[in-house]
Amino acid sequence: MADTNEGTTRRDFIHVASATAGALGVACVAWPFIDQMNPAADTLALSSTEFDVSGVEEGMAVTIVWRGKPVFIRHRTQKEIQEATEVKLDDLPDPQVDSDRTTRPEMLVLLGVCTHLGCVPLGQSATDPKGEWGGWFCPCHGSHYDTSGRIRKGPAPTNLAVPPYKYISDSVIKIG
Amino acid sequence: MSEPKFNNSLIRWIDHRLPIFTFMHHEMHEYPTPKNLNYWWNFGSLAGIVLVIMIMSGIVLAMHYTAHVDHAFQSVERIMRDVNYGWLVRYIHANGASFFFIVVYIHIFRGLYYGSYKAPRELLWMLGVVILILMMATAFMGYVLPWGQMSFWGATVITNLFSAIPLVGESIVTLLWGGFSVDNPTLNRFYALHYLLPFVIVGVVVLHIVALHRFGSNNPLGIDVRGNQDTISFHPYYTVKDAFGLGVFLILLSAVVFFLPNSMGHPDNYIPANPMVTPAHIVPEWYFLPFYAILRAIPDKLFGVLAMFAAIGVLFILPWLDRSPVRSATFRPIYKVMFWVFLFDCVALTWLGAKPAEGIYVILSRLFTAYYFFHFLILLPALSIFETPRSLPKSIGKPVLGGGGAAMAAAPAAPRERS
Numbered sequence: 001m002a003d004t005n006e007g008t009t010r011r012d013f014i015h016v017a018s019a020t021a022g023a024l025g026v027a028c029v030a031w032p033f034i035d036q037m038n039p040a041a042d043t044l045a046l047s048s049t050e051f052d053v054s055g056v057e058e059g060m061a062v063t064i065v066w067r068g069k070p071v072f073i074r075h076r077t078q079k080e081i082q083e084a085t086e087v088k089l090d091d092l093p094d095p096q097v098d099s100d101r102t103t104r105p106e107m108l109v110l111l112g113v114c115t116h117l118g119c120v121p122l123g124q125s126a127t128d129p130k131g132e133w134g135g136w137f138c139p140c141h142g143s144h145y146d147t148s149g150r151i152r153k154g155p156a157p158t159n160l161a162v163p164p165y166k167y168i169s170d171s172v173i174k175i176g
Numbered sequence: 177m178s179e180p181k182f183n184n185s186l187i188r189w190i191d192h193r194l195p196i197f198t199f200m201h202h203e204m205h206e207y208p209t210p211k212n213l214n215y216w217w218n219f220g221s222l223a224g225i226v227l228v229i230m231i232m233s234g235i236v237l238a239m240h241y242t243a244h245v246d247h248a249f250q251s252v253e254r255i256m257r258d259v260n261y262g263w264l265v266r267y268i269h270a271n272g273a274s275f276f277f278i279v280v281y282i283h284i285f286r287g288l289y290y291g292s293y294k295a296p297r298e299l300l301w302m303l304g305v306v307i308l309i310l311m312m313a314t315a316f317m318g319y320v321l322p323w324g325q326m327s328f329w330g331a332t333v334i335t336n337l338f339s340a341i342p343l344v345g346e347s348i349v350t351l352l353w354g355g356f357s358v359d360n361p362t363l364n365r366f367y368a369l370h371y372l373l374p375f376v377i378v379g380v381v382v383l384h385i386v387a388l389h390r391f392g393s394n395n396p397l398g399i400d401v402r403g404n405q406d407t408i409s410f411h412p413y414y415t416v417k418d419a420f421g422l423g424v425f426l427i428l429l430s431a432v433v434f435f436l437p438n439s440m441g442h443p444d445n446y447i448p449a450n451p452m453v454t455p456a457h458i459v460p461e462w463y464f465l466p467f468y469a470i471l472r473a474i475p476d477k478l479f480g481v482l483a484m485f486a487a488i489g490v491l492f493i494l495p496w497l498d499r500s501p502v503r504s505a506t507f508r509p510i511y512k513v514m515f516w517v518f519l520f521d522c523v524a525l526t527w528l529g530a531k532p533a534e535g536i537y538v539i540l541s542r543l544f545t546a547y548y549f550f551h552f553l554i555l556l557p558a559l560s561i562f563e564t565p566r567s568l569p570k571s572i573g574k575p576v577l578g579g580g581g582a583a584m585a586a587a588p589a590a591p592r593e594r595s
Contacts, residue, residue, distance in 0.1 A: 070451070157476075
């Protein structure tokens with residue numbers, strides 16, 4: 001053996017080098033085995049939805065499907081818009097002004113998934129409980145959302161998400 | 177440790193080359209076991225047998241089940257209505273899961289009462305906690321497979337727990353789902369893992385038994401075996417005792433399978449999964465209820481999830497929280513009381529987990545959650561210091577053979593019995 005002064009040998013170097021190369025190789029091969037669990041190409045391809053909102057009358061709400069999740073579209077009344085805009089930001093657990101959550105103030109588009117643990121909140125049909133702030137109420141763990149879909153009370157940490165959408169004509173929105 | 181003599185020449189020929197018969201003789205026949213084990217010691221081997229029942233019934237179900245969101249619910253109904261004895265095998269599997277948890281929870285509380293987690297059995301205990309976690313994961317994914325409403329929304333809520341992780345939470349949830357919601361990719365991977373994990377459990381059970389056989393079973397007195405006079409051979413004494421317990425267990429299992437097969441299930445799971453509508457009152461299976469109660473007791477999402485995982489995680493460090501040198505609660509006057517208080521706490525959390533998260537239930541959940549952690553993190557370390565244990569008997573054989581109570585009373589106050 002070719003010993004050096006410090007007591008390390010060429011053999012030590014070979015051990016470390018081969019272990020390092022082996023670990024790198026395993027790490028490289030591990031990635032495909034992890035990433036295969038992420039959404040596949042066909043799942044991603046289904047990731048946009050178009051919807052004509054002209055049929056949604058004032059005071060009405062409809063639920064459509066986007067990427068397997070419910071999307072709430074609510075045509076708000078003047079009273080609901082007023083309630084959503086007049087609230088003080090200090091009263092909100094996740095402060096956000098109403099105008100940042102809508103493209104047109106009367107047409108609210110939200111992901112209908114509670115930000116706590118993913119249940120679908122109630123409040124879309126006329127007979128549903130709508131919570132203490134007239135928006136939505138999640139029956140699973142008791143989160144209350146206001147008429148802008150903002151969390152007001154309960155375990156949910158954030159407001160109902162606004163999905164990425166834009167008006168591609170006067171009345172048709174494209175989500176995703 | 178006598179070398180076994182086999183009369184059959186074929187067995188001798190094999191054993192010389194592959195000593196499995198010698199191994200089985202050592203570990204399952206002459207294996208010296210404390211002679212004072214009570215019936216609470218039945219539940220270890222019983223859990224092993226239930227695992228075998230679950231794997232056998234599960235493989236049968238897998239032969240008829242279709243893991244696809246359009247067909248899963250129908251294929252389970254077909255098993256119930258059309259497959260020969262499919263109803264029987266499915267009810268055994270579904271109720272077997274509940275019974276598995278009953279058996280394992282009794283096994284765990286046995287360990288808590290008699291201090292079975294203490295040196296030198298810390299790793300044995302920790303492997304047991306690993307088995308419990310694997311069981312929970314397997315049971316959760318199995319419950320998703322029938323693709324009813326509770327399957328779907330249970331899967332949604334539980335996978336969403338991971339979204340509480342800062343920064344990477346949402347990415348992890350997408351990775352678990354294989355999409356943007358619980359859907360077909362989720363069902364497929366849950367099926368694959370539900371088939372895999374029981375065999376991982378078998379592997380950890382083997383390690384659990386290897387660790388057990390290193391020092392042998394603990395016993396109701398919690399003192400070490402002093403020699404041959406304290407033990408009897410596993411066969412026939414404990415094989416027959418375990419077999420008797422198995423008979424009683426199978427009667428109870430049969431009673432539920434044949435007469436109350438849906439008593440521990442939830443009727444909403446006979447409604448096909450609907451991703452657009454959450455059932456009004458979603459509840460996990462009863463064996464998750466205490467942890468679910470802890471999750472809901474904390475008003476913050478991240479800390480709620482952390483508390484729930486911590487409730488199981490704290491079991492890993494239990495051998496270092498309870499420093500009392502006396503194992504058995506029989507000789508620990510305060511711990512003996514606090515054990516029953518803790519058991520009551522767990523039962524209360526189970527009850528609260530099934531109640532809606534409002535009003536008095538929220539307040540009670542918080543109190544009992546606080547007590548759960550108080551028991552492990554404050555009470556047990558404090559008792560290790562302040563509690564005066566009763567004097568231990570000299571040996572396992574002595575109270576039985578040598579005048580019992582008198583011998584125990586005469587024993588010096590020496591909690592460091594095992595040194």
